[in-house]
Amino acid sequence: DAKTTQPNSMESNEEEPVHLPCNHSTISGTDYIHWYRQLPSQGPEYVIHGLTSNVNNRMASLAIAEDRKSSTLILHRATLRDAAVYYCILGGEYGNKLVFGAGTILRVKS
């Protein structure tokens, strides 16, 4: 499985944008980039995923580098409820068998 590298932790102020980076230099041509997040004592939840083009949904935006060796998850206005561990995972289009890395702990300050 191709690996991803994320910072251990990041901190943000409430109502400000947050950019969560992910490096995946060994990504293959068919790997999709999936982002999930896990709130304390809960199962993970889907955030967003993409292949080559930038993606937007109601939760976040995903900016993918042109060479696809890195990507950035963007939370446009962080809230306290966004405090979670964010996982960047490479997988197939339908992301069935996802292998989680360490993720980034996002702390949001009020």
Add this chain to the structure above:
Amino acid sequence: GAVVSQHPSWVICKSGTSVKIECRSLDFQATTMFWYRQFPKQSLMLMATSNEGSKATYEQGVEKDKFLINHASLTLSTLTVTSAHPEDSSFYICSARRPGTRELFFGEGSRLTVL
């Protein structure tokens, strides 16, 4: 609301006993479900892939006789931790993909504590 549900959400048992955890897809059929384990302050570790009507596929290092998986229907997979010991204490999480979507839905997790 939740589309994948686990039961129980937490369980405490004595060492040597067996514990069954259920994972249900609530409004869709899932031919495949995935079981993960998560120790405190660690990431999720994929344990096995549960296949409806056939044997589960276990990840390397996961004992299939220790963690029995049964996927008897299209909406239910069960994980039984046999002869549980304190080192099996963990957060167990299942997931499934709703057909027609690209996202995995995860259950709320089941916290097992073995005394």
